[in-house]
Amino acid sequence: MSHRRPAENDAAAGTAPPEPQVAGAVDPVELAEAVRGAARRLGFSLVGIAPAVDAPGWERLRAWVDAGMAGAMDYVARRLPAYRHPQNVLPGVRSVVMLGMDYHTPARRPVEAGYGRVSSYAWGSADYHDVIRGRLRRLAGVLHERVPGCRTRGVVDTAPLLERDFARLAGLGWFGKNTMLINKRRGSFFFLAALLTDVPLAPDEPFATAHCGTCTRCIDACPTEAIRHDGTLDARRCISYLTIELRDRPIPEDLRGGLGDWVFGCDVCQDVCPWNRHARPTTEPAFEPRPDLNPLELTRLFELDEAAFRERFGDTPLARPGRSGILRNAAIVLGNTGDARFVEPLAVALNDPDAIVRGAAAWALGCIGGAESVAALRRRAALESDPEVAEEITRALRAAIGTDAVGDGEAPSTTSGQRAASGPGVLPGGLETGDTCRESE
Ligand code: B12
Ligand code: SF4
Numbered sequence: 057m058s059h060r061r062p063a064e065n066d067a068a069a070g071t072a073p074p075e076p077q078v079a080g081a082v083d084p085v086e087l088a089e090a091v092r093g094a095a096r097r098l099g100f101s102l103v104g105i106a107p108a109v110d111a112p113g114w115e116r117l118r119a120w121v122d123a124g125m126a127g128a129m130d131y132v133a134r135r136l137p138a139y140r141h142p143q144n145v146l147p148g149v150r151s152v153v154m155l156g157m158d159y160h161t162p163a164r165r166p167v168e169a170g171y172g173r174v175s176s177y178a179w180g181s182a183d184y185h186d187v188i189r190g191r192l193r194r195l196a197g198v199l200h201e202r203v204p205g206c207r208t209r210g211v212v213d214t215a216p217l218l219e220r221d222f223a224r225l226a227g228l229g230w231f232g233k234n235t236m237l238i239n240k241r242r243g244s245f246f247f248l249a250a251l252l253t254d255v256p257l258a259p260d261e262p263f264a265t266a267h268c269g270t271c272t273r274c275i276d277a278c279p280t281e282a283i284r285h286d287g288t289l290d291a292r293r294c295i296s297y298l299t300i301e302l303r304d305r306p307i308p309e310d311l312r313g314g315l316g317d318w319v320f321g322c323d324v325c326q327d328v329c330p331w332n333r334h335a336r337p338t339t340e341p342a343f344e345p346r347p348d349l350n351p352l353e354l355t356r357l358f359e360l361d362e363a364a365f366r367e368r369f370g371d372t373p374l375a376r377p378g379r380s381g382i383l384r385n386a387a388i389v390l391g392n393t394g395d396a397r398f399v400e401p402l403a404v405a406l407n408d409p410d411a412i413v414r415g416a417a418a419w420a421l422g423c424i425g426g427a428e429s430v431a432a433l434r435r436r437a438a439l440e441s442d443p444e445v446a447e448e449i450t451r452a453l454r455a456a457i458g459t460d461a462v463g464d465g466e467a468p469s470t471t472s473g474q475r476a477a478s479g480p481g482v483l484p485g486g487l488e489t490g491d492t493c494r495e496s497e
């Protein structure tokens with residue numbers, strides 16, 4: 057998802073000492089109630105309080121990072137020691153107020169070829185980080201008013217805090233097999249955020265049970281087989297990671313087909329989850345879907361330069377992968393359609409100033425094949441100066457023409473290493489040519 061890079065201060069950074077004038081002055085139970093009430097009024101539908109203890113999931117996080125499953129998200133590995141205790145996020149912390157804000161809107165519109173699906177958390181007119189940070193500041197204000205001199209820090213996403221771990225400790229729900237924090241009454245379509253404070257607040261009971269039972273729908277439905285049976289997710293395979301977090305480089309070729317029509321993020325493992333039948337619609341106007349994001353028209357995106365892209369998407373989560381990432385993803389989604397109507401926009405993308413976009417467009421044209429794709433690829437091959445894009449073009453021509461020699465009139469071959477495609481027609485095993493591009497090989 058749109059996980060921002062670590063910021064120096066997340067939100068609501070606390071005022072400096074003096075020590076809070078809290079000892080004996082304010083009842084932790086009464087104060088906890090006041091915080092709960094204020095949080096609900098600020099639009100957080102879930103509120104729970106965890107004690108500031110060692111993160112129970114830290115060893116699992118370390119194992120996950122050590123196994124390389126964080127992929128290119130090196131900010132997680134870099135700050136691994138800091139995740140051990142929330143003390144590293146706010147020195148002197150005693151309580152972690154965990155909050156959930158619903159973003160579900162019941163209106164996923166149908167997606168025709170030429171459009172891409174955007175994860176529902178990003179349909180709104182504002183980035184959730186900005187919306188939530190503002191609310192955290194106001195919630196911190198409630199504590200500061202009651203306990204002058206106390207310290208607070210509000211975080212959403214970017215601090216070294218295992219938010220799902222502390223949400224479970226605060227009684228908000230359990231870890232589903234899809235790794236989401238699931239709440240019995242609300243499902244999982246909510247953001248998490250935390251307000252850390254040095255004020256002692258009466259904690260809630262941790263959520264001690266899990267309610268997935270024998271269900272494996274999310275594991276079975278994941279298009280790229282990213283969810284493992286041991287309750288971990290290999291981020292390197294997750295469409296959310298590939299389309300949002302993996303930036304400034306190509307998406308690994310064997311996973312491009314698995315994107316299907318997802319151009320930003322992925323909701324599959326939540327859409328299939330029975331607990332999301334209980335998801336409640338958001339009451340937050342900023343999360344109401346923008347019609348142009350649900351779904352996103354792809355073919356015109358290649359006409360946007362950097363400034364135009366920023367103008368259109370600068371305030372939304374799509375700004376994180378930026379023009380380069382979104383146009384790369386769009387080219388792959390168009391390639392996955394196998395539809396010749398998209399050769400023209402892809403031929404435009406093939407001459408994009410950004411090499412990542414050109415490489416993805418080449419791959420997509422190889423998927424679609426046909427004389428026009430081949431002609432566009434050949435024209436670009438004569439001009440291309442980037443060695444990686446030139447290599448993509450060579451492989452795409454092989455896929456489109458079906459020869460190893462990237463020339464006319466050679467015998468079809470399935471040894472090119474990219475796809476066993478051979479132009480329009482049926483492949484061994486009864487697959488139609490387009491299917492090889494849609495599959496996660
Ligand atoms: C890195 C990251 C990602 C990565 C990796 C995701 C992952 N599953 O690890 C990628 C880019 C793939 C990703 C994708 C998404 N993310 Co994300 N992500 C994060 C981030 C920044 C850190 C998570 C992390 O450290 N992961 C490493 C693993 C090891 O830790 P973990 O999953 O947080 O915690 C697990 C362990 O502690 C373990 N565990 C601990 N003890 C035990 C014991 C047992 C027995 C078991 C089985 C497990 C277990 O289970 C926990 C829950 O999975 C958090 C924000 C934050 N600071 O926490 C958001 C966050 C988790 N993401 C969020 C969201 C919404 C998403 C997406 C839905 C976005 C989208 N639609 O595209 C997808 C969902 C994919 C999925 N199924 O997880 C929300 C989740 C809200 C919720 N209700 O759970 C968070 C909290 C952001 C937020 N502030 O709202 N994300
Ligand atoms: S978000 Fe999509 S790709 Fe990632 S684990 Fe869930 S279903 Fe799989």
Ligand code: SF4
Pocket residue numbers: 232233234235267268269271272273274275325328329330331
């Ligand atoms: S789909 Fe089934 S297994 Fe997966 S998180 Fe939901 S209940 Fe658990």
